[in-house]
Amino acid sequence: MSFNFKDYIRVIPDFPQPGIRFKDITTLLKDGAAYRAAIDALKEAVQGLEIDVVAGPEARGFVIGAPLALALGVGFVPIRKSGKLPGETVEAAYDLEYGKDKLAVHKDSIQPGQKVLIADDLLATGGTIATTTQLVRQLGGEVVGAAFLIELGYLDGRAKLPGIEIRSLIQY
Numbered sequence: 001m002s003f004n005f006k007d008y009i010r011v012i013p014d015f016p017q018p019g020i021r022f023k024d025i026t027t028l029l030k031d032g033a034a035y036r037a038a039i040d041a042l043k044e045a046v047q048g049l050e051i052d053v054v055a056g057p058e059a060r061g062f063v064i065g066a067p068l069a070l071a072l073g074v075g076f077v078p079i080r081k082s083g084k085l086p087g088e089t090v091e092a093a094y095d096l097e098y099g100k101d102k103l104a105v106h107k108d109s110i111q112p113g114q115k116v117l118i119a120d121d122l123l124a125t126g127g128t129i130a131t132t133t134q135l136v137r138q139l140g141g142e143v144v145g146a147a148f149l150i151e152l153g154y155l156d157g158r159a160k161l162p163g164i165e166i167r168s169l170i171q172y
């Protein structure tokens with residue numbers, strides 16, 4: 001069966017702030033076949049990239065990145081909001097479409113030279129992934145690409161990610 005993933009995504013106007021058209025993926029996640037197909041399609045989309053490990057930012061990057069890592073047969077590194085990881089971390093602050101935040105990663109979660117695929121549900125301004133990239137590189141990892149279910153082309157997040165191979169399944 002082939003899926004038009006856009007049909008499974010609900011757009012909610014003015015959430016979490018007036019003017020934002022929120023792309024809600026919970027409507028896709030609750031459908032087992034569509035969720036599975038989306039992960040399979042992302043696996044297909046990153047074919048050809050050499051990947052040692054997948055890293056995904058909290059929280060929606062977990063629901064995409066972890067199953068994608070399993071499908072690829074590699075490990076998963078959670079990039080968490082500040083204050084959640086128990087071990088020694090490196091941290092970085094960033095802006096996103098509707099606010100500011102701080103991300104952290106365990107210092108020992110990526111080995112120097114490891115090839116890292118970053119995965120998330122959505123690329124908007126690119127702030128989250130630029131920061132994730134910065135953290136991965138700080139640990140000596142090589143970012144070989146970034147994979148998304150959704151790309152908001154009108155926010156031009158790609159401009160913040162020069163030199164990074166970007167793969168997305170659907171665009172708005």
Ligand SMILES: O=P(O)(O)OC[C@H]1O[C@H](OP(=O)(O)OP(=O)(O)O)[C@H](O)[C@@H]1O
Nearest residue numbers: 058059060096097123124125126127128
């Ligand atoms: O490209 P950007 O402008 O950085 O925006 C994209 C990010 O925003 C959302 O996460 P959010 O920070 O809302 O957190 P959540 O996953 O915990 O909902 C989304 O899941 C991406 O990670």
Ligand SMILES: Nc1ncnc2[nH]cnc12
Nearest residue numbers: 020021022023097122124
């Ligand atoms: N418009 C949007 N919809 C869902 N998640 C987002 N993260 C940043 N912008 C978003």
